[in-house]
Structures are given as structure tokens and as C-alpha cells.
Amino acid sequence: xxxxxxxxxxxxxxxxxxxxxxxxxxxxxxxxxxxxxxxxxxxxxxxxxxxxxxxxxxxxxxxxxxxxxxxxxxxxxxxxxxxxxxxxxxxxxxxxxxxxxxxxxxxx
Amino acid sequence: xxxxxxxxxxxxxxxxxxxxxxxxxxxxxxxxxxxxxxxxxxxxxxxxxxxxxxxxxxxxxxxxxxxxxxxxxxxxxxxxxxxxxxxxxxxxxxxxxxxxxxxxxxxx
DNA sequence: ATATATCATCGTAATATTGCGATACAAAAC
DNA sequence: GTTTTGTATCGCAATATTACGATGATATAT
Numbered sequence: 368x369x370x371x372x373x374x375x376x377x378x379x380x381x382x383x384x385x386x387x388x389x390x391x392x393x394x395x396x397x398x399x400x401x402x403x404x405x406x407x408x409x410x411x412x413x414x415x416x417x418x419x420x421x422x423x424x425x426x427x428x429x430x431x432x433x434x435x436x437x438x439x440x441x442x443x444x445x446x447x448x449x450x451x452x453x454x455x456x457x458x459x460x461x462x463x464x465x466x467x468x469x470x471x472x473x474x475x
Numbered sequence: 476x477x478x479x480x481x482x483x484x485x486x487x488x489x490x491x492x493x494x495x496x497x498x499x500x501x502x503x504x505x506x507x508x509x510x511x512x513x514x515x516x517x518x519x520x521x522x523x524x525x526x527x528x529x530x531x532x533x534x535x536x537x538x539x540x541x542x543x544x545x546x547x548x549x550x551x552x553x554x555x556x557x558x559x560x561x562x563x564x565x566x567x568x569x570x571x572x573x574x575x576x577x578x579x580x581x582x583x
Numbered sequence: 584a585t586a587t588a589t590c591a592t593c594g595t596a597a598t599a600t601t602g603c604g605a606t607a608c609a610a611a612a613c
Numbered sequence: 614g615t616t617t618t619g620t621a622t623c624g625c626a627a628t629a630t631t632a633c634g635a636t637g638a639t640a641t642a643t
Contacts, residue, residue: 368632369598375526376501383504390495392601393484396573400488403576410620418483423602425621430600443610444619450577459574465498466567468511469558476602477628500631518590531632533591538630551640552589 383465386458389436394419395427399450402437408447410439491573494566497544502527503535507558510545516555518547 373381390396397417401407407416414424428448431437435454439446481489498504502525509515515524522532536556539545543562547554 368596369600369630371500371502371599371631372526373501376505380501380504380508384499384501387495387498387504390570390573391492391499392479393481393488393492394479394601396488396491396495397484400573400576403573403578405578411618414620418480419601420603421620422604422622426601429621441609441620444617446620452577452579455574455577459570462498462570462574465504465508465511466563466570468508469560469563470511470513471560476626477600477630479601479629502631519588522590527631528633529590530592530634534631534633537591549590549639552587554590 383461385434386436386454386461389431389434389458392427394424395431398424398427398431399436402448402450403455408449409442410446410448413448491569493542494544494562494569497539497542497566500535502532503539506532506535506539507544510556510558511563516557517550518554518556521556 371384376384389399394417398413401413401416407413410425410428411421413428414421417424419427428437428439432439436451436458437448438451439448441447479492497507505525506521509521509524515521518533518536519529521536522529525532527535536545536547540547544559544566545556546559547556549555
């Protein structure tokens with residue numbers, strides 16, 4: 368298949384999974400680190416920092432934009448990407464919430 | 476392709492991506508929530524809680540075990556799964572570290 | 584021994600992801 | 614208007630993921 372049955376899961380779990388996908392590839396982790404630290408901003412600079420082709424980097428940026436965790440503002444002919452603060456915090460809280468669920472006392 | 480060029484990325488970014496994969500599917504998020512809250516433990520109970528077949532749940536459990544975030548102890552014929560505290564904390568710290576990188580003052 | 588209960592694995596099918604070269608596109612510079 | 618620069622998109626190939634029925638494996642119960 369390859370088709371996740373998203374209809375049958377809760378909105379929260381689906382959103383969480385999408386937010387996690389932003390971090391589920393090393394290239395995207397590297398991109399998010401660079402943007403969070405403001406070490407790079409312009410698409411071309413990101414391409415220089417990464418061992419991937421321009422087309423591939425652009426595709427990862429597209430996926431991050433779909434999730435909403437980054438946004439791009441055009442500055443022709445350049446595009447400047449940055450973290451979307453609101454979604455970044457949404458992700459921080461979502462992960463924080465799940466990690467907080469764990470209680471050490473237990474059965475196994 | 477479908478082959479992520481993991482050799483060219485840092486170990487930290489690769490590990491982070493792997494930890495994120497644990498949360499990158501709604502079924503796995505649901506499983507981790509159940510285990511973290513001790514609402515279910517035995518594989519069969521997880522299957523009852525999830526809208527997926529036993530084979531599919533078992534496959535997700537295998538992936539979570541590969542990442543290391545859960546562990547299973549056999550109690551024949553049952554298998555009890557639980558969060559691996561060490562890896563859970565590793566994930567918590569890894570995500571915390573990345574989220575902390577973001578500084579609001581910036582260019583875009 | 585045979586049956587039962589529980590879980591893992593196999594095999595298969597469908598869709599998704601990753602990667603890149605080539606090309607299209609948009610705005611500025613000349 | 615042509616060129617240049619920077620980015621997005623298309624098309625393709627290869628691998629990965631998701632899902633499930635069927636089957637296998639394992640240990641208890643009868």
C-alpha cells in the first residue's frame with residue numbers, strides 16, 4: 368500500500384505525525400537547524416551548505432512549507448526562508464506533551 | 476530513488492531523523508501514547524485499540540523496536556511492550572535541543 | 584498428542600519518498 | 614529584448630513505507 372489510513376486516526380495524532388515528518392529526514396533536520404540558528408536563510412545558501420542538488424533541496428523546502436514549519440518570502444530573484452514561529456511552537460508543545468505522558472512507574 | 480543519502484549527513488542528524496520517524500505515523504503516535512500512559516502493554520491490547528490488522532500493528536512495533544524507543548518482554552504466549560526509558564529521554568533531549576536553537580530575533 | 588492462543592514473518596500490492604538532470608519561470612541587469 | 618541569476622517544477626528511476634491475508638512459530642492448556 369504505502370497509504371496511511373489517516374481517516375481512522377485522531378486529528379491530533381495525524382498532526383503530530385506530520386510535524387514529526389519535518390524532522391524525519393537528515394536533510395530536513397539540517398535545514399531546520401540552519402534556519403533556527405539563522406546561519407542561512409536564502410535558498411541558495413542552504414544548497415551550498417547541503418550535500419544535495421538544488422532540485423532536491425527545493426523539494427525538501429516544499430515539504431517543510433506544506434507542513435507549515437517554515438515560510439518563504441520572495442526577494443527576487445532570491446527566496447528567504449525562515450522558521451514559522453507559530454508552528455515551531457506548536458511542534459514544541461506537541462512533542463513536549465507526548466514526552467510528558469510517560470511515567471516511570473509501570474508494569475514491564 | 477527513495478534512498479536517503481545518510482552517509483553524507485552527520486550522525487546527530489541521522490539519529491534525530493530516526494527518532495522522529497518513531498512519531499511520523501499516526502499509528503505509531505497512538506502506540507507510543509498508549510505505552511507512555513500504560514493504558515496498554517500487551518500486543519493484543521494494542522491491536523484492540525487500533526483500527527489496523529494484527530500484522531500491521533506488529534510491523535509498526537518492529538519499527539519502534541528498531542529505533543529502540545520501545546522494548547518487548549515475552550510472557551508466553553503474550554508479549555509485553557513498554558517504553559525504553561533511556562531512548563525516550565534521548566528523544567526528549569534531542570528534540571528539546573533543536574527547539575532551543577530557535578531565536579526569535581532574525582532577518583526574515 | 585492435539586488444540587488453542589498470541590505474536591512474528593512472508594509474500595504481495597499499492598502508494599510514497601528520495602534524488603537528480605533538464606527545463607521552465609520570474610525579475611533584475613545590461 | 615536579451616542575458617543573467619535564483620528558484621520551482623517536471624519527469625524519471627530506484628528504494629521505502631504501509632497494509633493485510635496467510636502462514637509459521639512458540640508455549641500453554643486440554
